[in-house]
Amino acid sequence: MPVNLCITLVLALTLIFLQNLLLAADTQQHPKPFIVTSVSPITNIVRNIGGTHIHVIGIVPDGTDSHTFEPIPSDIKTLQAADMIIVNGLDLELPTLKLAEKVKKTKTTILRLGNRTLREEDWQYDFSFPREHGHPNPHLWLNIELVMRYAEIIKENLSTLDPANKESYQKNAATLLAKLQKLDQAIFRCVETIPINNRKLVTYHDSFAYFAPRYGMTVIAAVQPADFSEPGPQEVIGIIKQIKETGVPAIFGSEVFPSKVMEQIAREANVKFIDQLSDDELPASPNHSFIGMMTNNMTILTEALGGNPTCTANIDASNIAF
Template sequence: MRKTQKTNSALRRFIMTIIFLTVTVLATSACGQQSTGEGKLKVTATIGMIADVVQEIGGEHVEVSGLMGAGIDPHLYKASQGDVKKLDDADVIFYNGLHLEGKMVEIFENLENRKPTVAVSSYLTEEQLHSDPAAGEGMHDPHIWFNVKLWISAAEVIRDSLAEKDSANADYYKEQAAAYIEELEELDAYVREQIALIPEANRILVTAHDAFGYFGSAYGLTVTGLQGINTMSETGAKDVSTLRDYLVENKIKAVFIESSVPKKSIESVIEGAGQLGHEVTIGGELFSDAMGDAGTVEGTYIGMVRHNVDTIVAALK
């Protein structure tokens, strides 16, 4: 009897030891999983162009969440509950500003007292910005990424904000930013070289909405859009007929659609020009307010700009 009791006691101790070791291993494993990414800044960015720059500069020290993917129009975008959670969980928030994300202004105002909530346009001066009279006095064109030199300023804002929030890795952010800004300088030179291949008389860029103003002034093209700077404005019959007449009078052969703007209205313009005996083709699709799909070349800021330039040059030269 006593031998049986000893055997049972030993068995219980053995089982308890196994359970203890199993719990310890599981706990250690869980801790290991929780520490993955420990120390990384959680960053939320609105548009893809900003998210891409944050990733380039933040590198291994950031975890970036973007709110607006390919084909999304930021002018019309409303934050979902999931977006609000991403914003709440973030250590730093980056947005474009200049009322690009017009429907999210109140959210940013509520968050800026709790955490760094940074407009990447904040280093730009009044002289560098284009006014937008249609939107009211003191309002500006928000599409600053189409002048690569201005986008370098956005990169500097991101660099300085990350360094301030995470001073332990400030030197890393500065080194990453210096390398990336060098790439942007090369991109700016590429754009100038390629646009120079278009005969001056052909340097007229017609698009679905007026997003390319900074691009035109920086690189020497006349730019006009069917809609205004903000896609919240509606296109009417008068807008269509005015642009149709402009195409006919200036003998413009190609217009461009945009990935984030429906092409129906542009097609109406082309049809109207055809009825007047002037043939106009679609020169290609440009990325304006959103980049391409994640994982593609056009899903990066540099790749997007190069795609736009190559498409414009191929159609107009």
């Protein structure tokens, strides 16, 4: 090989090496903010607002019972590396938060969305979350008005953490909020199509405490006791009696909380049993999003209670690019 060609090749390779070195150094100096989240709906909302400017890992796997979830050893490194930790709060993620407080970086903020969204006097206590146990019902995210507040809080805190990309966070949040507003309106329309006497909910897990009052429904009962065990015979008899007295046409469970007792209750009460509602498990693609989860829920719930399931037909459940 001619000497001049060798020199040219060496120079070219050296230039590529130096460019890669500079790129690596720049990446180390200006890395994407690393955000650790908890349940899938919150993870999805954070990803939609953060877009391509952040790196997100959800600690609680999709489809896992968030109430009984315990972090595993590998989660220690994840929490140690976090620039911000975003959780629901209201005592939902206590084991994860306890670990995070021990291992996180000093400057890392833990953002409890529920605690910043709802005043303590507005926390809900119920059959699955009795006041005497001291832990409120944490399922704020099934109320879209409260989710929109979540989105605002996430936008504000990402902008503070990473002001260079504030404009992008604001734009993504505005897009998401517009979608959530349409979803909120659609849920009202769905409930309006349900006969008034059917606007009642019996669920396995008590997830709809904040959903029901916003959209004009009533939670009649939740089957799962406060200790997340199966209900006893007397509790089952009581629930069957309630269903018969109130005329509820269907009862609801989910794959995250499999329970044969729900089938028994439905059979004894002579009502439909629907096991497809989701508290926090996102559906498969193409609608693998929080909005997709809520759209599926409303389609299933509305039809089961005698309403018109086409009320969700025009909802955009797609994610913002991330």
